[in-house]
Amino acid sequence: MATTAFLAEHLVDPEVHASGDPHALWSWMRANDPVSWQPPGELPGFWSLTRYEDIRAVYRDPHTFSSARGVLLRPARLGADPGGGMTLALTDPPRHKQLRALMADWFSTRAVRDLEDHIRAACRAVLARVAGQGECDAVHDIAGRLSMYVIGRIIGLPEKDHELLVRWTDEAFEAGVSLAAHQELMRYFIDLMDQRMAEPTDDLLSSLVTGTADGELLAEEEILFNLENLVGATENGRLALAGGLLAFLDHPDQWRRLQRDRRLMPAAIEEILRWTSSATHSMRTATETAVIRGRRIEKGDRVVLWIPSGNRDEDVFEDPFRFDIGRTPNRHLALASGEHFCIGSTLARAELRILLEQLLDEVGPVEPAGPVARLRSIAVGGPETLPVRIAARHGDAALPAEA
Incomplete structure (x- = not known):
């Protein structure tokens, strides 16, 4: 690994993230060219940031590093992100704070606590569906389905339509296309939005339909883009869930450790989030000239934050390539930092905790059932498929078998 030019060619190659070793590239960059x-x-030029402190500093400076022009690398031929300036992810203060205020109550600690019985019931339903049936795919059949059941409930989808949401989002994620390009899903959201405009109910969609920003109702296009943004963000959640299961399959000693001492659960959840780092990158655009480690960032330059690299920074995390469910402190960046700290952070932690509790207490052993395929993507990382078998047994802890 000789030059940064080599890295420029390989770091944006999705195949490297699927079957290569992007962490080797990031390690070299942290040491030699952070x-x-x-x-x-094919992609526009950009600055790569690979050190924890630099990533955190950019996250926490939305004045200098804007989200409004897009937070993911896009081929130059596609132009700007169509949701720029309209969604929670693609706005800066003060607009960002106004949009966040419309949604925050649905993701607060109290709201998630009130939702826990539903999450637990959804988790039981998902696991009952796969337990004892032979092989299943933990990404789609467990993590994906659980994520969609929960976000569907929060948005306000009727329970009978949750499986539709599972199917449509699976189709979009597998094809690697925006949810906005899925016509059936968008038509469904338009119809549901029209229903809430006529008769608001107690759900997040009604909050978007009836709430205001800058004293005005949101445009219909803004509501749809924010729905797409919320549902799309669950891909990171399902990858964290599936990636956590994979981590325990790869490190059965850590599973046994959690079984012996449930007090480790909060630390285990944070380690799963750090270890999986399912958002591979987040992008910002400089609104003015800035200097980072002596490099001059010009106004208009794109700055890409490589999150998994920051979460393996040797200056911050002791033995960062070790999966350690007792790691503390663990101030990872998997859920971002600053103004854009993940609005669903409390929900993500609750889903992880409840799934782990269910696996420990209510099902039989989880065993690998075939090779794992990783996502071919520079936007999100984790298993694309994770074949497992779950025994239909109650009472004993579900110990993963030795991989």
């Missing part, structure tokens, strides 16, 4: 320019090609 703020490096990646020249334009």
Whole structure:
């Protein structure tokens, strides 16, 4: 691994993230070129940040590093992100704070606590569906289905339609396309939005339909983009759930450790989030000239934050390539930082905790059932498929078998 030019070619290759070793690239960059320019090609030129402190500083400075022009790398031929300036992810203060206020009550600690019985019931239903049936795919059949059941409930989808949401989002995620490009899903959201405009109920969609920002109702396009943003964000959640299960299958000693001492559960959840780092990158655009580690970032330059690299930074995490459910402190960046700290952070932790509790207490052993395929993507990372078998047994802890 000789030059940054080599990295420029390989770091944005989805195949490297699927079957190569992106952590080897990031490790080299942290040590040798932590703020490096990646020249334009199919993607526009951008600065790569790989050190924890630099990533955190950019996250916490929305004035200098804007989200409004997009937070993911896009081929230059596609132009700007169509949701720019309209969604929670693609706005800066003060608009960001106004949109966040419309949704925050649905993701607060109290709201998630009130939702726990539903999450637990959804988890039981998902696990009952796969237990004893032979092989299943933990990404789609467990993590994906659980994520969609929960976000569907929060948005306000009738329970009978949750499986539709599972199918449509699976189709979009597998095809690697935006949810907005899925016509059936968008038509469904439009119809549901029209229903809530006519008769609001007690759900997040009604909050978007009836709430205001800058004293005005949101445009219908803004509501749809924010729905897409909320549902799309669950891909990170399901990858964290599936990636956590994979981590325990790969490290059965840590599973046994959790079985012996449930007090480790909060630390185990944080370690899963750090270890999986399912959001591979987040992008910002400089609104003015800035200097990072002596490198001059010009106004208009794109700055890409490589989250898994920050979460393996040797200056911050002792033995960062060790999966350790007792790790503390663990101030990872998997849920971002600053203004854009994940609005669903409390919900994500609750889903992880409840799934682990169910696996420990209510099902039989979880065993690997085939090779794991990783996602071919530079936007999100984790298992694309995770074949497992779950025995239909109650009472004993579900110990993963040795991989």
